[in-house]
Amino acid sequence: MNERSYQPLDDYGLIGDLHGAALVSRDGSIDWACFPRFDSPSLFARLLDSSAGGHWQLAPEGSRTHSTMRYLEHTAVLETVHETGTGSVRVLDAALPPVDGRSPSVLVRVCEGLAGRVELESVLRPAFDYARDRPRLEPLGDVGLRIAGAETSLSLVSSIGQQGASARVVLEPDERSAFVLGWDDEMPRPGDAQALLDDASAWWRAWCETCAYEGPYLDAVLRSAITLRLLTHLPTGAIVAAPTTSLPEIIGGESNWDYRYTWLRDAALTLYAWYATGQRAEGDPFFDWICTRVGRPEVEESGLNVMYDVDGGSDHAEQVLDHLEGYRASSPVRIGNAACHQIQQDIYGEVLDCFASACSWGRADKLALWPHYRVLADWVTVNWREPGNGIWELRGEGSHYVYSKVMLWVALDRALRVAREKGLPGDLGRWASAAAEIRASVFEHGWSDRLGAFRQSFEVDELDASNLLIPLVGFLPSDDPRVRSNLDRTIADLGIDGLVYRFAPDGGAAEGAFTVCTFWLVNALAHAGRLDVAVDVFERMLGRSSPLGLFPEQISPGTGELLGNFPQCFTHSALLTSAVNLARAAHLGTAPASLDAPEGSAHLVPVRPDVAA
Known part of the structure; x- marks a missing residue:
């Protein structure tokens, strides 16, 4: 197969095994794969360097091919159909969920002839550790090969016995060929591959049955739920912000960051989405993970970290990989993320609101952790006057961001609510006094008469979309003139x-529109009772996804091009919340689990009486 240029992000599908993930392109190439963990060094990184990054492509030989990709309904199994001048074939791709005692990190690819006669080629060019390790390919018995790197070793077994960098097979209707890539010495046999994919499909469909949502947006809701599940680390319950690093916010720009970590902000907002759609089996372990982070001894002295890796590590030293070109020549490529050292004060509001809501939404057992959470409220009373880096993680000097101040108020408001309702100890007078001071400072310094809106920060008299959340977190009612x-x-x-x-x-070279901000707009409109507009914005936004229903961090308004790390947890959790809110406020579907939410839950709009009935 010939070398090819970078593919648009909407040509990619996500597969994963709840430990790590891979991106598969429409032309049959696995161009990004990190296993056995989301933040493991890459096995294939063609996504970040089209010539040297490494890939595994399984597709018809020749360039005259028309290919279409979809997920098998309500699953994470990708189906790609290749139509050529001599016939057509389909390829199924999946990373097997580690259920029934199966080891994680097993990728299965099954090819099936549909019509005519098609020659397929498997081209394997691994480049481990972000293309810093070129592994050896060694025969493995008579059916496969060992891919031996300096610190990583994989096995590939196939029904065609591929034992080198490439192999070919000709398929006619109903003929199949299977490939299995993994770590375990006892790999599944190629002859079992189709049955394994059938089991994986059944597992995903059964999981989708647990989603408590019905309505006109069911397909989008389930695709977002599946995507969030694919970004979940099964052993710990943590959810990574995205499975990729360094996909650029601006093509050719330098805003290229590693998102393969768990941000507390994303964690809290995703928890609401899980609970509101009835996915408690996912939400509860995630809440447990958050509680473990809050309960660390160092929090009392130094506060919360902004982000963690999936098992709770917080030192993510940022490195630049100069040897990689970057997606569409957008350098630098980074691994690790220096944002781990930032102060982002809004996370205190998200975490304490999450605690208050969850404890009244079926997790009263966590009230035993109140001593750890009250420490967060005490931290806020001491530090709320300090600047920070804000929700957008802007690098450089900190500022007094309005949204951060609002969420610091939320932190104290929720701490006061829990303490009063449950009769728990705390410095309530001090908290109430600080909350009143924060609120007054937002009104005095955060409102701009020139803008007729809340400003980005006390220092910068410009708009910021995060302030759409002000009514949704209860700082002001939606009918307030401001x-x-x-x-x-x-x-x-x-x-x-x-x-x-x-x-x-x-x-100049502007970044794209932020996808999560558009869903915040939907929620703000629904909260304000402007339901027709909210529905219009939501439905138009659904049309902006990739053909597979996946959303990136940003979208270019002019071209519709997907930008930034992909797919993004923050956006898909916001989509779920918007769909739930339209069910609660506009009769567009039902979300019965959301009706159990405590009154005044953040990000959920009030239920219209006729909807509740």
Whole structure:
């Protein structure tokens, strides 16, 4: 097969085994794979260097091929159909979920002839450790090969006995060929591959049955739920922000970050989405993971970390990989993330709100951890006047971001609520006094008469889409004139073609619109009772996804191009919340699990009485 250029992100599908993940392109190439963990060094990284990054492509020989890709309904199994001048074949790709005692990190690819006669080629070019380790390919028995790197060793077994970098097979209708790649010495046999894929499909469909949502957006809801599940680390319950690193916010730019970690902010917002759609088997372990982070001894002295790896590590030293070109020549490529050293004060609000909601939403057992959570409220009273880096993790000097201040108020409000309702100890007078001071400071320094809206920070008199969340977290009601004006100005000045920028583009090579901000707009509109507009924005946004229903961090308003790390947890959890809110407020479907949410739960709009009935 010839070398080819970078593929658009909407040509990729995500597969995973709840430990690690891979991206498979429409032309049959696994261009990114990190196993046995999401943040493991890559096995294939063609996504970040088209010539040297490494890949495994399984596709018809020749360039005259038309290919289409879809997920088998309500599964994480990809089906790609290749049509050539001589016939057609399909390829099924999946990473097997580690159930029934099966070891994780097993990738299965099954090819089946559909019509005519098609020659397929398997081209294996591994490049371990971000293409810093070129493994040896050694025969393994008479049916496979060993891929031996300096620190990683894999096995590939196949029904065609591939024992080198490439092999070919000709398929006619109903003929199959199977490939299995993994770590375990006792690999599944190629002859069992189709049955394993059938089992995986059945497992995913059974899991989808646990989703407590019905309505016109069911397919989008289930695809987002499956995507969030694919980003979940099964042993710990943690969810990574995205399975990729260094996919650029601006093509050719330097804003390329490693998202293969768990942010507390994302964690809290995803927990609401799990609970609101009835996925308690996923939400509860995730809440347990959050509680473990809060309960660490060092939190009392130094506060929470912004982000963690899936097993709770927090030192993610950032490195630049100069030897990789970067996606579409967008360098540098980074691994690790220096944001781990930032102060992002909004996380205290998200974490304490998460605690207050979860304890009243079926997890009263966690009230025993109150001594750890009250420490967070005490931290806020001491540190709320300090600057921080904000929700957007802007590097450089900190600022007094309005959304951060609002969420610091949320932290104290929820701590006061829990202490009063449950009769728990705490410095309530001090918390209440600090909460009142924070609230007054937002009104005094965070409102801009010039903008007719809340400003980004006390220092910067510009709009910021994160302030759409002010009514959704209970800081002000949605009918407050300032909230209504902020909503209108955000739509007018940050909205473009049904999308929303996080803040005003600064000219030049502008980044894309932030996908999560558009779903925040849906929720803000629904909260304000502007339901027709909310539905329109939501449905237009669903049309912006990739053909497989996946969302990136950003979308270019002009071209619709997907930008940034892909797919993104934050966006898919926001989609779930928006779908639930339209069910609660606009009769568009039902989300019965959300009706058990405590009154005033953040990010959920009030239920119209006729919906509750």
